[in-house]
Amino acid sequence: MRLRTEQRQHIDTLVHLSEGRDVDLSGCREVIQRSWRRCVDEYRLDPGRPRSVRVLTQQAMLDHREPVDELLHVARAGVDQLFSQVARLGYVLLLTDRRGITVEFRGQREQDRALRQAGLYLGADWDERYAGTCAVGTSIHDGQAITCHQSEHFDATHIGLTCTAAPITDPQGDVMAVLDISALQSPRSQESQNFALSLVTLYARMIEDAYFLHRYRDCLVLRYDTAREFVHVNGRGLIAIEEDGTIIAANGLGRALIKAHLHRWPPWSPGRVPSITELMDGDISDFLGIHTASDDQIRAFRARASDTTCFVTLIEPRVRGGASRALPASSAPEPVPALDRLASDDPAMHRVLKLARRLRQEEVSVLITGETGTGKEVLARALHDTGARASGPFVAVNCAAIPESLIESELFGYLPGAFTGGQRKGMRGLIQQADGGTLFLDEIGDMPLSLQTRLLRVLAEREVMPLGAEQPVKVDIRVITATHRDLSQMICDGHFREDLYYRLNGAQLRLPALRERADRHYVIRSVHEALVAERAHAARLRADAMSALLAYHWPGNIRQLKNALNFALATVEGDEITVHDLPEECLVDVPRGPSLLEQAPSRVEDADGRALHDLLTQARWNISLVARRLGVSRPTVYRRMHRHGLVPPNHRH
Incomplete structure (x- = not known):
């Protein structure tokens, strides 16, 4: 009551x-x-x-x-x-x-x-x-x-x-x-x-930290506390780092330390993560050598932002170099290098690749979804290269790139004389070319409705009817499709056949956008290493460039990342890519703070500096325009600006 x-x-x-x-x-x-x-x-x-x-x-x-x-x-x-x-x-x-x-x-x-x-x-x-x-x-x-x-x-x-x-x-x-x-x-x-x-x-904090240590078990992790006695048993701060000191991730206390550091040193933007040597007073060799520095494997460092002493220990990965320790044969996942190389420790990608391992030997049709540039064709090829059809052809068709008037003849082929303008001997269609292998139809959502009906018959009957032919031709293919569109909504709008959708969607693999991935650092490093391997001249990524790349939101995903790194490698003048070597679009999320050499325009005393300042003013500080007028690269203009202490007006305090 x-x-x-x-x-x-x-x-x-x-x-x-x-x-x-x-x-x-x-x-x-x-x-x-x-x-x-x-x-x-x-x-x-x-x-x-x-x-x-x-x-x-x-x-x-x-x-x-x-x-x-x-x-x-x-x-x-x-x-x-x-x-x-x-x-x-x-x-x-x-x-x-x-x-x-x-x-x-x-x-x-x-x-x-x-x-x-x-x-x-x-x-x-x-x-x-x-x-x-x-x-x-x-x-x-x-x-x-x-x-x-x-x-x-x-x-x-x-x-x-x-x-x-x-x-x-x-x-x-x-x-x-x-x-x-x-x-x-x-x-x-x-x-x-x-x-x-x-x-x-x-x-809740204990579970957070246990998850952090599990997530970054293959990385170097610094564990710290303000009391030396608690570091090994209950060190509250956790920071995962690369061997060069680049910070990969941090737990709640670690993120608070990073935030305090950035607040104290305003020239660094909130989107930039400092290296561990900027966060704490010491060289990277001091951190990597913690285990030999003292009997209790703890070493004291000063936190620059708070001027307090942090007692730090080092948790090393199970196997140096990031490889996971071998599991017992009964529980270890089958190594599939072509798939394993596509991700590091991103949970969404782990789920995708775990399912891909199971599907690679199967004949089931696979639909790969995800934003443009997320690597759908790369995943499709990895499925083919690691499956039972690896010795057969892999035929990739971009349904959005072929004109609608030609897509039917391109896909199904045609006999001699089938239509005016065709090759005299006829042509084997892309579907027939994939016989014995894999047909990858990219951007399937852009296929015209009229051809969707014909494709449905191919999938149902496993035979293709070239234009002008009277008898169908048998084909043995596995079909993998991909799209960035919402096919379910397209079905509701009457733009995509529902029966075709269920034929194609035997299993669905959704690739996350690059901005959503927890292993962005791994992706950036992998793309950079692959591009460097194709060139005679190698240039490493400096920490400020890596920070800018990590902070950017990547609307074009991995394809845009590849273009940005190609640009940097093509224009860099030294053996080190800095933030100034990146395309301007990648610097949107990394506002540049005032230079330590910043001067008012009136204090630019040498003739070269004044000439550069006048040119920049005339171009309204459009760096690309100034670079074109001078016939040099943008990074060169940035370096000259830095030398003369020139900073765009909107970047000054």
């Missing part, structure tokens, strides 16, 4: 809030007030109509679980350990994905029915947009740990609960999961949950 009265009062308060009437919220925390207002103003939730618990079907829940499967594997020990500590106090444990869907659950069997009714169950949706103010949903929105206690919940059916949640972030700082402990009953005071907040926050 008391609960119903409280629910009625709670509903009245929120109804008044939604109607814009004066409500006394003086006893309500600010974080909860903000969430209530989001529920009313943005999500349009009706407080007078409590929502029933939404639990996803098993298949839908599995779809949410798959993207965080690697995290669940790492987190399981922490989840079990935390639950063992809170279970006797009446708490259950939930681990949700970044959308608030419960993908892991621990609870008591005797409470099963009550927990299911309360939504404390596997597959339950705790998104703030649906469930209203709650620990999981509000933690996701605010990106911080929070307790949502009893009447602080928006939905009246939840006001008997107390829930405490903390976000688990990936190495880039984005929320990828939420750890939550909840109870059906608890003391009235919100302060009674302070211990829960501390405990959940601690375990």
Whole structure:
């Protein structure tokens, strides 16, 4: 009875809030007030109509679980350990994905029915947009740990609960999961949950760090703390680096150190990650030699930004050089170099390549999707080269590049005299040329509807009818297709045949955009090494150039990256590619800070400097235009500007 009265009062308060009437919220925390207002103003939730618990079907829940499967594997020990500590106090444990869907659950069997009714169950949706103010949903929105206690919940059916949640972030700082402990009953005071907040926050950080170490297990990792005694057992900071000191990734404390450094040294933009030798006072040899520097394998360094001492140890990769340690034969994935070279440690690419390994020996049709330039043809060729048809031809057809008037004859071929303007002896079509091998149809979404019907017959009958022929010709082909278009939407719009779609989509491989990939550093380095191998002159990537490439958003993906590096290699004058050797488009996300040699134009005293300044002014600081007028490369202009201390007006403080 008391609960119903409280629910009625709670509903009245929120109804008044939604109607814009004066409500006394003086006893309500600010974080909860903000969430209530989001529920009313943005999500349009009706407080007078409590929502029933939404639990996803098993298949839908599995779809949410798959993207965080690697995290669940790492987190399981922490989840079990935390639950063992809170279970006797009446708490259950939930681990949700970044959308608030419960993908892991621990609870008591005797409470099963009550927990299911309360939504404390596997597959339950705790998104703030649906469930209203709650620990999981509000933690996701605010990106911080929070307790949502009893009447602080928006939905009246939840006001008997107390829930405490903390976000688990990936190495880039984005929320990828939420750890939550909840109870059906608890003391009235919100302060009674302070211990829960501390405990959940601690375990969320432990899981984050365990995931970081797992993710970068093949890299050099610096682990540090401000107390030497805790470095080996509980060093809070983690920074993964290359052997040249380039920072690859960092955990929460490491990212905070990087942010503090960039704030203190404004000439570096927020998009630029400093090397470890810029972050801490020492040479790279000092960091790589930590194990031999002292008996406890810890060495002290000064953090430049905070002027504090960090005690650092080095965690070396299992096998030097980034190769994974060999697994037992029963569990080691089959090495497939042509596929393995396509990615490093990006989870999305790992899933794609894991499926590709299984599909490469099969005859099933494969549809590869992804933005333009993501490497769809490279993946298609790798599937062919590592499969049973590797000795056969690989015929690639860009359906968007062939004129519509010619695509039919190009694909199906024609007999002599089939049409005016054709070759006198006729022509074998591309489909026949792929006989015994693989036919790769790129940009299949651009194929005209009329030809989609003919292609469907080829796939169904495994025979092709050349133009002018009376008898079909049998073909033995495996078909791989690719597109950057949304074929499902094209089907709805009547621009793509649904039956053809299901013929082509025996299995689908989606390539992530370069900007989404966690292994961008590996991709950039691999493309650079491949281009250098084709040239007599080699130029290495300097750290500032690598930082600029990592910061850029790459709308053209790997194809654009290849063009940018080709440009740099073609125009660089030395043996080192700097940020100034890159195309201008790659510098959009890397604003250049003021030069240490910056001077006012009036202080440019030598004649060469004044002449260059006048030319730049006339061209309105268009570097490319000045380079063309001088007959030199853009990097040369940049170097001359630097020599004379010339900085574009919009780059000065």
